[in-house]
Amino acid sequence: xxxxxxxxxxxxxxxxxxxxxxxxxxxxxxxxxxxxxxxxxxxxxxxxxxxxxxxxxxxxxxxxxxxxxxxxxxxxxxxxxxxxxxxxxxxxxxxxxxxxxxxxxxxxxxx
Amino acid sequence: xxxxxxxxxxxxxxxxxxxxxxxxxxxxxxxxxxxxxxxxxxxxxxxxxxxxxxxxxxxxxxxxxxxxxxxxxxxxxxxxxxxxxxxxxxxxxxxxxxxxxxxxxxxxxxxxxx
Numbered sequence: 071x072x073x074x075x076x077x078x079x080x081x082x083x084x085x086x087x088x089x090x091x092x093x094x095x096x097x098x099x100x101x102x103x104x105x106x107x108x109x110x111x112x113x114x115x116x117x118x119x120x121x122x123x124x125x126x127x128x129x130x131x132x133x134x135x136x137x138x139x140x141x142x143x144x145x146x147x148x149x150x151x152x153x154x155x156x157x158x159x160x161x162x163x164x165x166x167x168x169x170x171x172x173x174x175x176x177x178x179x180x181x
Numbered sequence: 182x183x184x185x186x187x188x189x190x191x192x193x194x195x196x197x198x199x200x201x202x203x204x205x206x207x208x209x210x211x212x213x214x215x216x217x218x219x220x221x222x223x224x225x226x227x228x229x230x231x232x233x234x235x236x237x238x239x240x241x242x243x244x245x246x247x248x249x250x251x252x253x254x255x256x257x258x259x260x261x262x263x264x265x266x267x268x269x270x271x272x273x274x275x276x277x278x279x280x281x282x283x284x285x286x287x288x289x290x291x292x293x294x295x
Contacts, residue, residue, distance in 0.1 A: 100281065103283055111288055113284075115284060118283050169284060171216075171223075173223060
């Protein structure tokens, strides 16, 4: 069954605003990762947070992980039109050597 | 210098045909994967190989056969194509099979079966 669920499915904001996307998962994990997919392109790895970490930053990205609630959030600050893309969370489970992806959030940043 | 390259980028073919998609990575990674993305953008793993050895074979029809001649290449052959096989197929690689590394994805092969 699908591991992750993302919320919201779609998000539309104005340039300069912050965007927050949430991800929930069901099983124990080694790590949780976020990927971006521009229309018609492959997925690009953004950030990885390990199961023993609670927060991680990379540039305008901030990721939190709450293993007790089995949830994560991705915050993009000061959004730009170029941030328009689909964002996926993915979990590497402790039981298997694979990434299982959530359903994705379509982010639209309006100039 | 493309890290993970897939060919072809687009593939349109008739039902019943056999086709192959090739994937190569120049990152020196040990592990390679095939993922399928459907029209709703749902990504599902199909296969993974670690150093040419099959590690994961999800519930995929046996019409799909991966082949890894060496750890830099993972090809996907599909026999007797069906309409439901239409999707975008992504190849990916990671440094090692377990461990906290991100995946590097190819740009995808859009397969359309008519």
